Amino acid sequence: MKRLLGVALGILTAIGGFVDIGDLVTNAVVGSRFGLSLVWVVVVGVVGICLFAEMSGRVAAVSGRATFEIIRERLGPRMAGANLVASFAINLLTLTAEVGGIALALHLASSVEPRLWIVVAAAAVWLVLWRVKFSIMENVAGLLGLLLVGFGVALFLLGPDWGDLLAQAASIGQPPGGQSMGSYWFYAVALFGAAMTPYEVFFFSSGAVEEKWTAKDLSQNRLNVLTGFPLGGLLSVAIAACAAVVLMPQSIEVSSLSQIVLPVAQAGGTLLLAVVILGIVAATFGAALETALSSGYTVAQYLGWSWGKFRRPAKAARFHLTMIVALLIAVGILMTSVDPIAVTEMSVVFSAVALPLTYVPILVVANDPEYMGEHVSGKVANALGSVYLVIVLVAALAAIPLMIATGAGSA
Amino acid sequence: MSDIERAARRVIDARLHLLDRQVLDVVGEPVTAIDDLEIVGADGEEVVPGRTARVAAVLAGPAIVTRLLGGHPPPSRWERIEWSHVERVGTTVDLSVDRDALDLDWSERWVRDRVIARIPGGLHDPESD
Amino acid sequence: MIIGDLLASRVLDHDGGGLGHVVDVRLALELRDDDADPETGDDVPLSQGALRSDLVGQAEVVGLLVSPHNGGSFLGYERTGVRSPWMIASLMRRMHRGTFLVAWEQVEQIEEGTITLAQGFDRLDPSLH
16 A cells, blocks of 8 residues: 555656746747647657766666766766856846746736746745655645646536647647748757656756665666646646646737736636636746756765765755755846846757757766666667657757747747 | 676767766765876786776866867976776766865865955855745 | 876887877776775765765886877777767767877887887777776
């Protein structure tokens, strides 16, 4: 019974932990402009993150080495250093977006000045990093994030024409009238970047080391990832579908959180709205924890510092200082009254650009018997891994040209 | 012929197997990543090309700067871990000493004593509750 | 001397002809008797399992790896038996085709950035196994 409970908990937190501000915003924007014609990208992204998270979790569990230690070992200090600068910057951007997301959601619920919420949110994130046990942190945020199921409920309450939604989903490569092909592909890359953000891998692999995974944990992890992430992806699709049903016909272009939750309010009233807002707070809060930790993980692992939430802060002093600095910078950026939604859109595109930098070393080390012993990647993982290598490279190379050509999707 | 060739030995490549790997102390706490290795002649003097040479120390700290930008760090700035402290070589390099016994962790200690330990709860064990 | 001084140095034959660049430094680790028995089982962290970790003594320089193509990273493919994933492995092999090992005894001179080999040096097989 206890074992079954553990399995259920793992899967549920994987579902709730899947969606972050990047998925939320990108899916709503895409749904409102392109309907469900980009759903296939979510599918590609979910399969990709399953593959990638399974590999990095396995590498970390077996070798005890987290992702950024391996990046430096394999790429050498220069390429890994460039990688660190890029990853840290993108991670900081994502952290900024997540903290901004918490504040926006709380503002929506309370109409208290968002700037006040920014400070409160960042302080709360820090306090959890400072005090709370790793497993409690992961489980609470993941379980409350499940409240985003409200988007799915809203979709049913809206009673859409399911046949029409299916037809939209099947129209791969055909944006609805009025939308340009360039923007379509730009948002394809953005959605891919939102599903496969590098920070999830830093967090995932470091978490495997933090929790000292055993062979039993490894198979449980595989189960969590392979069932939890696809179900989390389904939540993403529900967000896009809500936008496609309510916002697209009125040609509302999503530029704020209140527009993202508009379909929920329309379908389920205040109660459902409250549930979803709580879900958004939990999901963005969880992601803010993960990105803040990732900023510490990447720097500490590159430089060989001691790191980890399982240590007393004084036993990983530079790691904790790095997280504090990252949070302060995020608050600083938000205080310039930059739009968190715009920051989010930027962060997912740059995530796609930086993806090969983390993906390739993991793919390589997962095949190295010196690290992996009997747990080296099998034929299927390698075949899929190679296919995704091509996809990841194409998305990374296409991202910046598409962004310039389409004016970040506005064309 | 050297002694090592007659005894049991394992052949490795410095860059592939040592440089940039994580160094752990005697209880498994991270110390640094290996930034460079110092090599000396048989009796500890300067290396003579073609004559027996061995690894004398693991270098850390400022050595990363020259690995990144090129050049040679002045020996006075080297943060060294004597090779005699190296116990095991695997996917990590494990030392036979405690990290507090080494003279290279000053920045960690500085941040710990000046910043982290002064914030309430800095000594709290997060796994205890 | 540090390993970083050797890496990426130009390598010349005795007559000053260019051969390529140093991409790695081969070391021989003296192995000491190892009684430690790795723990295994379902409840032991995998990372403490049977991964190779050797109790080592001295580390001696045995040779230099010279690549005619470039001084960049190998990702570890050239000298080990790993052949997957196929796409990256074959690319790396192609990039570093022609890499050879030269024994440390046949290194004649080391100057800043340039290494000269002895007359009649042997090109040895670079593989580690």
